[in-house]
Amino acid sequence: xxxxxxxxxxxxxxxxxxxxxxxxxxxxxxxxxxxxxxxxxxxxxxxxxxxxxxxxxxxxxxxxxxxxxxxxxxxxxxxxxxxxxxxxxxxxxxxxxxxxxxxxxxxxxxxxxxxxxxxxxxxxxxxxxxxxxxxxxxxxxxxxxxxxxxxxxxxxxxxxxxxxxxxxxxxxxxxxxxxxxxxxxxxxxxxxxxxxxxxxxxxxxxxxxxxxxxxxxxxxxxxxxxxxxxxxxxxxxxxxxxxxxxxxxxxxxxxxxxxxxxxxxxxxxxxxxxxxxxxxxxxxxxxxxxxxxxxxxxxxxxxxxxxxxxxxxxxxxxxxxxxxxxxxxxxxxxxxxxxxxxx
Amino acid sequence: xxxxxxxxxxxxxxxxxxxxxxxxxxxxxxxxxxxxxxxxxxxxxxxxxxxxxxxxxxxxxxxxxxxxxxxxxxxxxxxxxxxxxxxxxxxxxxxxxxxxxxxxxxxxxxxxxxxxxxxxxxxxxxxxxxxxxxxxxxxxxxxxxxxxxxxxxxxxxxxxxxxxxxxxxxxxxxxxxxxxxxxxxxxxxxxxxxxxxxxxxxxxxxxxxxxxxxxxxxxxxxxxxxxxxxxxxxxxxxxxxxxxxxxxxxxxxxxxxxxxxxxxxxxxxxxxxxxxxxxxxxxxxxxxxxxxxxxxxxxxxxxxxxxxxxxxxxxxxxxxxxxxxxxxxxxxxxxxxxxxxxx
DNA sequence: GAAATTTCTGCATACGTATGCAAATTGAAT
DNA sequence: ATTCAATTTGCATACGTATGCAGAAATTTC
Numbered sequence: 001x002x003x004x005x006x007x008x009x010x011x012x013x014x015x016x017x018x019x020x021x022x023x024x025x026x027x028x029x030x031x032x033x034x035x036x037x038x039x040x041x042x043x044x045x046x047x048x049x050x051x052x053x054x055x056x057x058x059x060x061x062x063x064x065x066x067x068x069x070x071x072x073x074x075x076x077x078x079x080x081x082x083x084x085x086x087x088x089x090x091x092x093x094x095x096x097x098x099x100x101x102x103x104x105x106x107x108x109x110x111x112x113x114x115x116x117x118x119x120x121x122x123x124x125x126x127x128x129x130x131x132x133x134x135x136x137x138x139x140x141x142x143x144x145x146x147x148x149x150x151x152x153x154x155x156x157x158x159x160x161x162x163x164x165x166x167x168x169x170x171x172x173x174x175x176x177x178x179x180x181x182x183x184x185x186x187x188x189x190x191x192x193x194x195x196x197x198x199x200x201x202x203x204x205x206x207x208x209x210x211x212x213x214x215x216x217x218x219x220x221x222x223x224x225x226x227x228x229x230x231x232x233x234x235x236x237x238x239x240x241x242x243x244x245x246x247x248x249x250x251x252x253x254x255x256x257x258x259x260x261x262x263x264x265x266x267x268x269x270x271x272x273x274x275x276x277x278x279x280x281x282x283x284x285x286x287x288x289x290x291x292x293x294x295x296x297x298x299x300x301x302x303x304x305x306x307x308x309x310x311x312x313x314x315x316x317x318x319x320x321x322x323x324x325x326x327x328x329x330x331x332x333x334x335x336x337x338x339x340x341x342x343x
Numbered sequence: 344x345x346x347x348x349x350x351x352x353x354x355x356x357x358x359x360x361x362x363x364x365x366x367x368x369x370x371x372x373x374x375x376x377x378x379x380x381x382x383x384x385x386x387x388x389x390x391x392x393x394x395x396x397x398x399x400x401x402x403x404x405x406x407x408x409x410x411x412x413x414x415x416x417x418x419x420x421x422x423x424x425x426x427x428x429x430x431x432x433x434x435x436x437x438x439x440x441x442x443x444x445x446x447x448x449x450x451x452x453x454x455x456x457x458x459x460x461x462x463x464x465x466x467x468x469x470x471x472x473x474x475x476x477x478x479x480x481x482x483x484x485x486x487x488x489x490x491x492x493x494x495x496x497x498x499x500x501x502x503x504x505x506x507x508x509x510x511x512x513x514x515x516x517x518x519x520x521x522x523x524x525x526x527x528x529x530x531x532x533x534x535x536x537x538x539x540x541x542x543x544x545x546x547x548x549x550x551x552x553x554x555x556x557x558x559x560x561x562x563x564x565x566x567x568x569x570x571x572x573x574x575x576x577x578x579x580x581x582x583x584x585x586x587x588x589x590x591x592x593x594x595x596x597x598x599x600x601x602x603x604x605x606x607x608x609x610x611x612x613x614x615x616x617x618x619x620x621x622x623x624x625x626x627x628x629x630x631x632x633x634x635x636x637x638x639x640x641x642x643x644x645x646x647x648x649x650x651x652x653x654x655x656x657x658x659x660x661x662x663x664x665x666x667x668x669x670x671x672x673x674x675x676x677x678x679x680x681x682x683x684x685x686x
Numbered sequence: 687g688a689a690a691t692t693t694c695t696g697c698a699t700a701c702g703t704a705t706g707c708a709a710a711t712t713g714a715a716t
Numbered sequence: 717a718t719t720c721a722a723t724t725t726g727c728a729t730a731c732g733t734a735t736g737c738a739g740a741a742a743t744t745t746c
Binding site for chain 2: 723724725726727728730731732733
């Protein structure tokens with residue numbers, strides 16, 4: 001009952017042809033006559049033969065494997081993206097090899113080393129930074145990298161993000177238009193471009209409206225940290241009347257604290273706005289007003305960038321920013337006569 | 344700037360030794376003298392050499408790749424499991440190649456074919472069924488399969504599940520003890536062992552207590568279907584006073600319908616109990632009473648079963664059932680004097 | 687029907703590594 | 717120093733496939 005691998009040689013033998021003929025039958029675009037193809041396919045069928053992708057990769061230099069590096073899947077945005085990425089790549093005959101890393105220590109570099117050992121054709125990182133040394137190694141190995149949902153100042157790395165600065169600004173305008181004047185921010189991790197850009201855009205928007213930020217704490221994209229920040233900002237008597245939380249995942253924790261610990265009404269007492277528009281945001285229990293990151297289009301851009309490099313030998317480093325709309329729901333006061341489409 | 348792969352031959356040349364020596368240095372347990380190792384490692388370091396896992400697999404017959412087949416990641420249980428599985432396997436030097444399938448059509452078999460093309464060392468399926476033909480092919484190819492969180496009557500397939508029958512029974516006892524007499528069930532997909540077993544256990548528990556099920560609808564593990572089922576069961580005047588929903592993912596949709604559409608109080612008007620205990624269940628917005636599937640232990644069992652087959656050549660098909668506790672929270676009435684540990 | 691062209695096929699080799707075997711080296715024991 | 721065993725090393729080959737090249741077959745052209 002041990003493994004009985006069928007090779008192209010056995011198929012060739014049974015079909016009475018050469019091994020190369022078998023190979024050609026399974027290589028799209030190769031030159032084979034119809035009756036040869038028929039003979040080979042029949043023999044292959046009978047033996048249950050399928051080409052060995054790994055052996056093939058040795059020759060072609062293409063593994064049809066894309067490495068995906070991701071830090072954690074608790075934030076629903078990432079499984080959602082993973083599912084879409086995987087489906088899109090699968091449609092092109094590629095598959096995703098998953099590498100989990102911790103964003104805190106230097107495991108990224110170690111893990112990325114393992115990644116290259118698998119001769120991946122490309123790498124996608126989801127909200128994970130990488131060192132310059134590593135970027136250089138990938139470049140040297142000829143492996144294209146796309147940073148998904150995180151930017152980094154490296155001219156070798158492609159990136160696809162939403163327009164975080166603009167998004168932050170839109171949220172500021174929305175809150176100000178809603179009459180809020182005591183506005184706080186529980187920011188995304190300041191070590192990430194997303195966190196920094198959203199905050200910068202938000203601050204710029206407030207400043208343009210002449211409104212000052214009354215409090216700002218780094219939530220590190222972490223539920224516990226965000227909850228603690230909410231307690232700190234909203235426990236006093238002179239509490240803010242609105243808060244922009246750096247992503248939906250933290251916003252849920254913040255809403256829970258506001259409602260169930262501090263007994264505040266959302267949006268009656270406090271308006272809450274998030275960022276991402278994960279599926280959960282639209283569920284009635286949270287019904288969160290949030291800026292949508294259009295994951296469909298981001299995935300599309302990521303895949304086409306990657307395949308452009310891999311299959312067409314593109315060398316253009318793409319820095320793609322995708323705009324998303326503000327999804328107006330029930331967690332934040334809606335300005336009088338605010339048109340849904342205004343932003 | 345094209346790829347410049349470094350091979351063991353180049354390292355050998357630079358270190359002034361044979362290629363086999365280089366190979367041995369990178370093969371744990373091979374016979375090499377300290378000074379040889381030193382020379383080789385130095386040369387390898389200078390050239391940035393790392394062994395090609397794919398080429399290695401051609402010889403050893405081991406790819407160190409585990410195929411994971413999963414249908415959808417919206418239900419938080421699966422990303423959570425994926426993350427844990429990936430971490431556990433990574434610690435053993437294995438990595439996960441992801442294959443998304445749709446459970447509705449026959450894409451499973453097609454995709455599993457591709458899976459075998461990658462010479463995976465093992466396969467984990469998460470809540471996905473597979474045909475007998477396919478099970479036979481995996482067995483013939485010597486690739487062990489573990490069904491994670493779903494059973495199937497095939498003596499070639501390992502499986503790790505929670506004790507769904509017992510879990511269903513516990514929930515019945517809990518609801519009956521809480522004084523409920525008009526109890527309904529929004530079941531998991533009847534095409535899955537989990538759905539069937541939970542329902543069977545639940546029915547058995549009710550029967551033992553002499554309570555009849557007042558309504559039962561298949562929710563197909565789908566939010567929309569579950570919401571529709573909730574509307575159907577709870578819209579009339581003579582509505583049930585408790586419902587067991589086949590998994591947490593559907594239970595959230597049901598709670599949303601009860602609270603926000605039908606304006607019912609949970610647990611005042613209706614007790615809701617779920618199954619899984621995903622992270623979201625413990626968030627205050629839902630605070631769902633649910634039967635925990637101990638994903639940590641399930642992952643552990645899955646990984647050790649798989650590695651037992653791969654590395655120790657085990658041939659024992661494992662059918663592992665893991666018990667989980669009822670997590671008593673706020674979505675269902677708690678019986679008087681109910682000790683947390685009783686079940 | 688012969689010649690020129692196109693299409694097809696087999697041979698041989700390459701991809702990057704691991705490993706059985708025999709030769710070479712080392713070290714221990716006398 | 718000599719023998720013997722143990723360890724280390726290199727040689728050669730194998731893993732399963734793709735592909736350049738040259739020859740064979742099929743097709744077209746006149």
